[in-house]
Amino acid sequence: MTAFCGQRGFTLIELLIAMALTALIGAMSYRFLDTAMAVSEQGSDVLQQLNDLERVWLLMAADLQQASTRPAAKPATGVDALAVTDLQPRGRPAMLSLAGGGMFLPSTLQRPGAQLWFVRAGWSNPLQQRRSELQRVAYRVVDGNLYRDYWPERNQSLTETPAGSLRLLQNVEALSFRFLPVGALPGEDAWSREWPPVLNDSVSTAAPGDDRQANDELMTRLPAAVEVQLQSRALGNISRIFLLAGAP
Template sequence: MAGSRDARGFTLVEVLVTMAIFALIGIVSFTVLDQMSKTKTQSEDAREQLQSMQFSWLMIEQDLRQAVGKPTRPNGTDVVRRYVSSDERLAESDSGLLALVKSGYDNPGLLLPRAELQPVIYRVREGVLERISYAYVNDRSDEPAAQPLMTGVEEFNVRFFRAQQSAGDSLQNQGINSGWQGSWDTEGDMPLAIEITVVSKAYGEIRRQFLTGTPSAVSSNDREGGENANQNED
């Protein structure tokens, strides 16, 4: 009798309990792995968003440092001496816009039939901050190059600082709060600084202020009629 009792197998209840324990362990393991995978994905997304935001500010800062005051002929005829603009009609932006002309557009050995100046526009389309650039200053008939910079952008606002004294004075000595305005209508002059506010889904409102490269880049020829802004991209 003792031998028969030792040789018997597990009861149904014991089997069910064992299966339940293994099932519970499997569910817990899957939940932990799934949560780890989601956390990794969220971390990667957050890192990519941070990198894109930092890169966007870097591009904006570089362009503003190289901003120049140059009369242009965007339509090939009329001379425009408004060196920066926030007019959304220039590039059909959904929220705010910044347009300027920058130097430093590489042309090694002057092999290409263009100057080392480049028109650049920052705009928002369908929640994406884009940097639009043209190959020529005075001929914008070709399709521009559009570079997406940051996603999840809800607002892109620009303000301009008008210097109250001489252009050589520092920004801190100008009374920074008194010189800001929402648009730049002054012809033949550059703002001393530009403030950009970006509202994004990931980071909320971020505001930065930049000094421009050439606060008063106006030659006597520019004031007299802009003879230097010829159609051959001087």
Template sequence: MSTLNNHQSQGFTLLEILVAMAIFTLIGIASTGLLTNVLDDDKASSERFAQLEKLQRAMLTIERDVLQAMPRAVRINGELNQVVMRGGEDELGGSADSIGFVHGGWHNPQFMLPRSTLQLVGYRLQDDKLQRLYGNYLDNVIGYEPKTKDILDGVSNFQVEFLLSSDEEAQWQESYTGVELPMAVAITLTTDVFGEIRREFLLASQ
């Protein structure tokens, strides 16, 4: 009887403890790896969602401006000008296509601000950033430089095309300088994250 009691009170051997520690270590390593993967995936998802939100904001800004394009010319360096929209390569000093025009719908509640509800805007690609150029006044003084805002980064290419008629044989034009608005404008962005994105806009005045 005493022999049985002594055998039961011996507890775990050193080998059994080492085996148990090894098992717990492996479980801990596996759990840490799984948790790290989950955290990395969550971080990547959050970053991609943030990039998607930036893309959506940029596209909404472009859409709002283009769809409200107005057939209104502005003075260039103080000189009269009849062109209401211009776009294509080397127009606004960017590294790809660009476009410039006047849009309406610029909020000015009860005309309290000393400006019009029209705004001259432009879009261009500079240093892999899509930029929006704008000013507070349509006909600015000689030497005036527009304000510039980066609305989307990670953009490798920016293309603008113009459709001039509804004829079935009409082709998209790579550049346009006209005294009337084109029938439609197409914007194509090539981004590092989402690849190529194309939007086509039928102008409101057509």
């Protein structure tokens, strides 16, 4: 009994101090863990954005490198917004940007946020369906989302509802394009903000007389290169230049 009487336990104050230290260490550990998880989640979001952006570049590269020099087809029935170009020497364009040729692409296609439209070739057909290998493509931005619309080419109206619409990227703040005409040197003054260039564009007025007319006709087909400028909330400003294999 004497041995037990000599032992001493924790006092109430010591227990309270130990409990307080345990709670403090737990709170600090939770904050560290919460911060680490937030950083990890943010890193995962950025990595997903990068993966999505790389998919955008791959799709755009495939589309633009397969862009067809074939002018926009007249609809099989009725008329479309490009009917005004049928009476012009330059004819129908093969590519249209937001305000190309003085027209407004979202109204022409009746697709809000449309920024670029053209026809591409080489549309794979693994199921051997009875359809054209030409595909109409449009890129547009709506509510911060970048979409790729597509239609099988069958001389339909430009305002027909697309066969499919794929959301490619979120949190897009701005999307714009620049176009380099065939034969132009890649300086800042050579790029056009719209395609086809409007009549008073410095690019289209560079050549006098018959040379200007030939140059205008050439520019309404396809540019030599397209620069894509994209502003993302997560990734900032990114640009990429694509060369068009189909340009003469």
